[in-house]
Amino acid sequence: MARRTGRRPGRPDTRAAILAAARAAFAERGFDAASIRTIATAAAVDPALVHHYFGTKEELFRATVAIPIDPAELLPAVLAAGPDGVGERLVRTFLTIWDSPVGTAGLALLRSAVNNEWTARLLREFLVTQVLRRVVEHLDVDPAERALRGALVASQLAGLIMTRYVIRIDPIATADPEHLVTAIGPTVQRYLTGDLTG
Amino acid sequence: MARRTGRRPGRPDTRAAILAAARAAFAERGFDAASIRTIATAAAVDPALVHHYFGTKEELFRATVAIPIDPAELLPAVLAAGPDGVGERLVRTFLTIWDSPVGTAGLALLRSAVNNEWTARLLREFLVTQVLRRVVEHLDVDPAERALRGALVASQLAGLIMTRYVIRIDPIATADPEHLVTAIGPTVQRYLTGDLTG
Numbered sequence: 001m002a003r004r005t006g007r008r009p010g011r012p013d014t015r016a017a018i019l020a021a022a023r024a025a026f027a028e029r030g031f032d033a034a035s036i037r038t039i040a041t042a043a044a045v046d047p048a049l050v051h052h053y054f055g056t057k058e059e060l061f062r063a064t065v066a067i068p069i070d071p072a073e074l075l076p077a078v079l080a081a082g083p084d085g086v087g088e089r090l091v092r093t094f095l096t097i098w099d100s101p102v103g104t105a106g107l108a109l110l111r112s113a114v115n116n117e118w119t120a121r122l123l124r125e126f127l128v129t130q131v132l133r134r135v136v137e138h139l140d141v142d143p144a145e146r147a148l149r150g151a152l153v154a155s156q157l158a159g160l161i162m163t164r165y166v167i168r169i170d171p172i173a174t175a176d177p178e179h180l181v182t183a184i185g186p187t188v189q190r191y192l193t194g195d196l197t198g
Numbered sequence: 199m200a201r202r203t204g205r206r207p208g209r210p211d212t213r214a215a216i217l218a219a220a221r222a223a224f225a226e227r228g229f230d231a232a233s234i235r236t237i238a239t240a241a242a243v244d245p246a247l248v249h250h251y252f253g254t255k256e257e258l259f260r261a262t263v264a265i266p267i268d269p270a271e272l273l274p275a276v277l278a279a280g281p282d283g284v285g286e287r288l289v290r291t292f293l294t295i296w297d298s299p300v301g302t303a304g305l306a307l308l309r310s311a312v313n314n315e316w317t318a319r320l321l322r323e324f325l326v327t328q329v330l331r332r333v334v335e336h337l338d339v340d341p342a343e344r345a346l347r348g349a350l351v352a353s354q355l356a357g358l359i360m361t362r363y364v365i366r367i368d369p370i371a372t373a374d375p376e377h378l379v380t381a382i383g384p385t386v387q388r389y390l391t392g393d394l395t396g
Contacts, residue, residue: 111312114309114313115313120364120366147368147369148369148373150367151361151369152381152382154361154365155360155361155367155370155382156353158360158361158365159353159354159355159356159357160357162357164353166311166312166318167318167321167352167356169322169325169352169353171345171349172350172352175346182395183350183394184353186388187354187385187388196380
């Protein structure tokens with residue numbers, strides 16, 4: 001038996017039970033309403049064990065969708081430089097992630113979400129609460145418009161994934177990332193800070 | 199046995215053999231290079247029979263992807279009024295189709311394409327040769343930019359489908375179509391006729 005190092009992974013069936021309960025709770029109630037306490041109860045374990053194995057509620061959520069990046073770490077650098085050019089910076093960061101091996105995990109999640117309503121709900125909750133909310137929360141715009149602005153950004157970036165990695169329409173499928181940043185950055189910029197009323 | 203009216207559908211196995219051969223040819227060689235003659239040879243039937251059952255090469259192609267609309271009929275009305283406002287008209291027409299029962303067929307195709315490389319190739323060929331090429335061919339822009347402009351339009355519209363019908367991110371999932379036309383029309387307009395070099 002191989003010697004293990006680092007944090008002990010816990011009993012596999014306990015971890016799996018917690019993950020299954022968390023997946024159900026996040027998909028059914030949404031990220032905000034789901035609680036570590038009710039997830040622990042559903043998995044028949046102590047809440048402290050959930051924290052011990054998975055950390056915070058955000059970290060547990062990321063484990064349920066098997067997304068190996070943390071938007072809470074990545075996004076501040078994109079947003080910190082202020083509203084000027086935030087569209088281009090967001091597209092650039094997005095392509096750097098999706099062109100890396102992380103993109104393979106993302107594609108697996110997307111494929112699953114397209115065919116499974118349960119996974120689609122988890123992906124929606126992840127995008128809305130972990131990504132889009134963080135992107136729009138500090139914008140100097142009408143708060144009532146924030147959800148629409150976030151959803152519009154999601155629509156352009158989801159379509160970029162579809163055309164670059166899934167349907168593979170040239171030249172987007174093979175373009176240099178900076179070429180796409182130039183073409184698509186202004187769209188994301190307008191969705192975040194521009195006039196949407198025509 | 200129910201009485202049939204209208205055009206006789208032909209022997210089911212012959213039709214199925216032609217469709218299978220056509221699907222393989224369009225996915226493998228692409229729409230332009232595939233020919234009725236080689237499809238007929240692969241299906242072991244006379245080319246005249248392919249035309250008899252399915253009509254033109256375009257019609258045969260639409261049958262292989264089970265898309266019940268004809269871009270060659272729909273797009274001229276969108277494009278005829280000239281470049282001003284073509285972005286909004288395209289988004290409006292697109293949403294009218296996708297909000298109708300035709301959208302269900304489209305979603306089935308998209309789900310299949312996401313999980314099956316063969317269907318993804320057919321969908322790509324359909325989008326590029328039947329839709330995007332028609333949208334960009336009469337634009338008063340550098341011909342070398344046409345493929346990129348078409349692909350960018352596809353990226354925004356594919357993402358609109360993903361956020362409105364698949365992942366269902368609000369408010370895009372529930373928005374009034376005209377609200378989306380106002381928000382997304384200018385993006386499509388810029389991709390078709392605007393400056394893409396930043």
